[in-house]
Amino acid sequence: MLEISNLEVVYNEVALVLRGLSIEVPDGSVVALLGSNGAGKTTTARATTGLLDNHEGKSTKGTIMWNGQDITHMKPSSIVRAGISQVMEGRRCFGELTVDENLATGAFTNKDGAKRNYDRVMELFPRLLERRKQLAGYMSGGEQQMLAIGRAMMAEPKLMILDEPSLGLAPLLVQQVRDVISLINSEGTSILLIEQNAMMALSIADFGYIMENGKIVMDGEGQKLLADDDVKEFYLGLHGDESGERKSFRDVKHYKRRKKWAS
Amino acid sequence: MIDVLLLAQESTGFFPTFLQTLIKGLALGSIYAVMGIGFVIVFKGTQVLNFAAGGIAMAGALFMSILVNDAGLPFLPFSNPLAPEIGTTPSIPRWLINLVLALIIAAILGMVLERIAIRPMIGQPLFSMAVITLGIETALGPFNRDATSLTARSLQIPWGLEQWEFLGAGIPKSYVGAMVAAVLCFLSINLFFRSRFGVAMRAVAFDQEAAQAQGINVGRVFSIAWGLGAALVAVGAIFYGMGPFPPQGTVSQEIHPVLAFRVLPVIILGGLDSIPGALYGGLLIASAEVFAGQYLAQWTSVLGAGYSTIVPYIVMLIVLLVRPYGLFGSEEIRRV
Numbered sequence: 001m002l003e004i005s006n007l008e009v010v011y012n013e014v015a016l017v018l019r020g021l022s023i024e025v026p027d028g029s030v031v032a033l034l035g036s037n038g039a040g041k042t043t044t045a046r047a048t049t050g051l052l053d054n055h056e057g058k059s060t061k062g063t064i065m066w067n068g069q070d071i072t073h074m075k076p077s078s079i080v081r082a083g084i085s086q087v088m089e090g091r092r093c094f095g096e097l098t099v100d101e102n103l104a105t106g107a108f109t110n111k112d113g114a115k116r117n118y119d120r121v122m123e124l125f126p127r128l129l130e131r132r133k134q135l136a137g138y139m140s141g142g143e144q145q146m147l148a149i150g151r152a153m154m155a156e157p158k159l160m161i162l163d164e165p166s167l168g169l170a171p172l173l174v175q176q177v178r179d180v181i182s183l184i185n186s187e188g189t190s191i192l193l194i195e196q197n198a199m200m201a202l203s204i205a206d207f208g209y210i211m212e213n214g215k216i217v218m219d220g221e222g223q224k225l226l227a228d229d230d231v232k233e234f235y236l237g238l239h240g241d242e243s244g245e246r247k248s249f250r251d252v253k254h255y256k257r258r259k260k261w262a263s
Numbered sequence: 264m265i266d267v268l269l270l271a272q273e274s275t276g277f278f279p280t281f282l283q284t285l286i287k288g289l290a291l292g293s294i295y296a297v298m299g300i301g302f303v304i305v306f307k308g309t310q311v312l313n314f315a316a317g318g319i320a321m322a323g324a325l326f327m328s329i330l331v332n333d334a335g336l337p338f339l340p341f342s343n344p345l346a347p348e349i350g351t352t353p354s355i356p357r358w359l360i361n362l363v364l365a366l367i368i369a370a371i372l373g374m375v376l377e378r379i380a381i382r383p384m385i386g387q388p389l390f391s392m393a394v395i396t397l398g399i400e401t402a403l404g405p406f407n408r409d410a411t412s413l414t415a416r417s418l419q420i421p422w423g424l425e426q427w428e429f430l431g432a433g434i435p436k437s438y439v440g441a442m443v444a445a446v447l448c449f450l451s452i453n454l455f456f457r458s459r460f461g462v463a464m465r466a467v468a469f470d471q472e473a474a475q476a477q478g479i480n481v482g483r484v485f486s487i488a489w490g491l492g493a494a495l496v497a498v499g500a501i502f503y504g505m506g507p508f509p510p511q512g513t514v515s516q517e518i519h520p521v522l523a524f525r526v527l528p529v530i531i532l533g534g535l536d537s538i539p540g541a542l543y544g545g546l547l548i549a550s551a552e553v554f555a556g557q558y559l560a561q562w563t564s565v566l567g568a569g570y571s572t573i574v575p576y577i578v579m580l581i582v583l584l585v586r587p588y589g590l591f592g593s594e595e596i597r598r599v
Binding site: 049050051053054075076077079080081085086088092093094095096097101102104105106108109111151152155 | 386459462463465466469470471472473474475476477478479480
């Protein structure tokens, strides 16, 4: 189980991005972390996987506990070894490496299981099998997202953090990514799903958190959040009073409705 | 001082001269290529242009001369059990074992330098890192000049200046040795890049943060890159010290420290991040240099003595005008 409590992260020693964030990801569950741009979602992912150093960031307060172990200041390689892998925002495939070599980098910490995990990835994404000798940089966005997820699976993580996996994908591919995530979860990997696409994320999440300005403003079970009026209005773009039907822009008086958590 | 290399050879007819010049060009090209790969691997792994290569190469050649000359090692209380008998030339296998030892020591030197001087600079601007390598180069100077000055500097080449006769041309065994060494280095580096750490190194070169997210230990990759780079430039320096090249079987205080800088046109021509580029660049530049030295010799009074040493730079200039990123380099290569 991943437990982040009261985490504060500062960039460049001045920009306070996370202000006391607390979330939990129980074993075997899918947890969604939602929020608009600049809320601190990616920072949360970086802090959890030890990548803050690359961005002059530092966690100044709070702890990140993974199965009882404090990983707040651990090296990225140790965190991956401990069982947490991240699928980074924007896919970040190694464009000059072939598909096979990309997957091999994912198995860097887990070479014993490389063969088994490789077969599992190829079974899940037959598309990658067709292109295994091709350079990753020449693949389409959807294929690269599959590759990025497959690469993370090579480490056989117990927790997979996915940062905006639906970014820049067509709706049909978003659905496919969602199905893949459910499938990986059903095989026993917990998922922390960071998304702007709230509808997609909440439809598979057991539990959801909504972030604003570096802290959690609302949480609840996935279905409960989906039904919430404020979430509907601010994250799903629905304005219906009861049925979720669309309003004309003329009628939208944004200032009239106040988020109930903004006191 | 470098002119000795480029003096026109005794000619016995057109074809033998041509063949001899060609072989010499290929041999010198092999040495440039091996040293060039040493630069490239450091650049690929760490994005740093290694200006310390000259000092490291010189140190590697010195290690070799110490190992094959003297039973006692400097600074250390014990002696090298594999050293040849004093006053004798080693047999080829024993010489090769000492060569491997010298390369291992050079690799350790490279790794230590990386650990103390480069690692703390990770994340700093690349320009500062390049300047740090210049500092390492300067710091290695006194070590190379003084600390080891009591040891004889012969490389004890088992085959000395012997050569084979082939179609009327004399082919020094050292030249063939340099070519064999280059082929072996090239093949093993290619194999390395397919191995676990090699793939990791290419991943780090492409996207360091994403590589870290896969659990790749970037520090260890840096260390391996510097170790390999140091060993490769040492191979180049040792084989350059052999036989008919100017140092005449020794490690030279004048020639060796600047040898690595003569390789700069090679890697800039080939592309800073391309292994085949270093190979072709080395062969091309060295051939241009050697052929110019052979066939333009009659105009020495016009061109000036030592004109052939600037041929590599002229070739580089022309190529860069047409292809600023080198013949094989990636187009979006970063500034150094």
